[in-house]
Amino acid sequence: MSRAWRLGVGTIFAAFVVSVAGCGEHKSLEDSLKTNADEEFIKNEYKPSPKKRPPDGLPPPTDAELKAWDRKDPEGEKHLYKFDKKNLKRMLNYWDELECYREKVMEEGEKAFGIEPGSPEDEQWYQFKQVFIPQINAWQQRLFANEPRILEKSKLIGHFLEAHELVMHGYPKAYNESDRTEIQKADAHWTIIENKITKYLKNIGGELPPKPDLEDPKQKEAHEKFCYKALHPPKNTGKAKKVKGSGGKRKAKKIDI
Secondary structure: OOHHHHHHHHHHHHHHHHHHHHHHHHHHHHHHHOOHHHHHHHHOOOOOOOOOOOOOOOOOOOHHHHHHHOOOOOOOOHHHHHHHHHOHHHHHHHHHHHHHHHHHHHHHHHHHOOOOOOOHHHHHHHHHHHHHHHHHHHHHHHHHHHOOOHHHHOOHHHHHHHHHHHHHHHHHHHHHOOOHHHHHHHHHHHHHHHHHHHHHHHHOOOOOOOOOOOOOHHHHHHHHHHHHHHHOOOOOOOOEEEOOOOOOEEEOOOOOO
């Protein structure tokens, strides 16, 4: 047996002994770490104690609780009455303008009633709507621009907006379909709105002005002049306006209708 071989076997045996000894030492090290202090720590380990959640199905708020949040205005709708009564002439002017728009859509709609699709009359009705719908929509936009927060101030405005919807959608739809029943329904709806306005005006000491007698040349002329102005409101000039503090200029918004 050579000397080199004996040295190799001896080295391997020594490594094996060290390895076994090391494993034994590691076990004893773990045992040594388990001291009384560690056991005491484990016994006193932190355990969370969450608060109890409220049960499901809580009772609803009481009347007294709700009442605390329910602000009541002692004047109630009297604020609306005061505004409408004070500004009655201006408010009824909006109603008169709506009547002009209704007359116009009915006048053009009757021309288109029962016509053949694709005919010159059908094209004329189509071109009318292309101008009329933006016009009546712009009327509402001007109303809100000229009367900030009018929905909070006036009770009449609700009736006006109902009539506006009828003129902008109800009548055109009825004439599009050449449906005489739908036109009669639109007329009945308009009468209901008018009656609601009449009833409300009586409560505040006012009344709707009488309708013009179109058989009277003077009244007819005055009515046509008023409606022409309502259907052709002055356009924004588009002139430049100074902006305070900036030293510059900006163009006023132009509304094309």
